[in-house]
Amino acid sequence: MTMKGERSEAGDPQAAGEETARHLPYPSGWFCLERSRRVPPGRVLTRRFMGEDVVLYRTSTGRPHAVRPYCPHLGAHLGTGGTVEGQNLVCPFHRFAFSPDGTCVGTPDGAPPPRARLQHHTVRERNGFLFAWYAPDGTSPTWEIPGTDHARVRPTATWSTEVSTYAQEIIENTLDYRHLPVLHHVAVEELDPPQTQGPLLRMRLRLGPDRPRVLRESVKADHTFLMAGLGYLRVEFPLPALGLVSYLWAMHTPAAPRRTRMLVATACTDIHQQATPEASLPRRGLHRAFAHAMLRTAVGKVHQDLRIWNTKRYEPRPRLAASDDAIGMFRHWARQFYPPA
Structure with a gap:
């Protein structure tokens, strides 16, 4: 019941507008x-x-x-x-x-x-x-999907699920450095800040377990991130000690309003594969084993995110902290994929 002198949220034009703003249209x-x-x-x-x-x-x-x-x-x-x-x-x-x-x-x-x-x-x-x-207006493609430097790379291991959230919410998670040690127990160091080039966004992070410094120094790895629109994320990180380079893809495809199909895939190949495209049988076995291990790790992290994604709401005007500048930059970049308000 609404007390005299009060306005119900349903009848409040400002509240209704804010609620509408929390629902994202399909992005291009x-x-x-x-x-x-x-x-x-x-x-x-x-x-x-x-x-x-x-x-x-x-x-x-x-x-x-x-x-x-x-x-x-x-x-x-x-x-x-x-x-x-x-x-x-x-x-x-x-x-x-x-x-x-x-x-x-x-x-x-x-x-x-x-x-x-x-x-x-x-x-x-x-x-x-x-x-x-x-594209909401039916226009033809205005940009292309970037391929990897190793054109022959194909996903070796894959996993998929459906998430009750928007594609933007999932890919934005990558720039939310603050949640990595809290939710995933991962230490993060920004090597190259996010940089945008039209529909592409690139950055480089050093990631490792959030544990004592001696252990973290021995297992940390530099990851290069590439986002192409709001449906494509590719992470590349070399492992020079093993002569390997690994790839992880996270694809986010809107299936219905606030319903996104997520595909995670991994692959691994030799760093110098371009010079020797046909790897030996033992090396191919190593590639497959590493790709599957990497997928298990990634899916474990995604499961930690799922309970957040499936219950959170989209905040059109988030109250960001001083260290959330990457999220603010991402939100500004993401606007190009939606029709004008």
């Missing part, structure tokens, strides 16, 4: 739909993307495509029984066939096809991942 950019190996030629998969289904498939020549899910003929869902025949995606309902550019090119009775076209998402393939472009 590149977002991971699936790992490349999960979509071999002829495979048809359905994934949730920005509040709707996306049908992902690969033609016989190996080119991936992502389309809106419904056949323009009579609305059948192409991901439920749809097939790939050569270069065409075939509807399961009446066997209307659609070419890679989305045009209807075939009917079951050989009659002239209707003037119909599937709506496509722009797709890119990088380092064993398939990405789709999203």
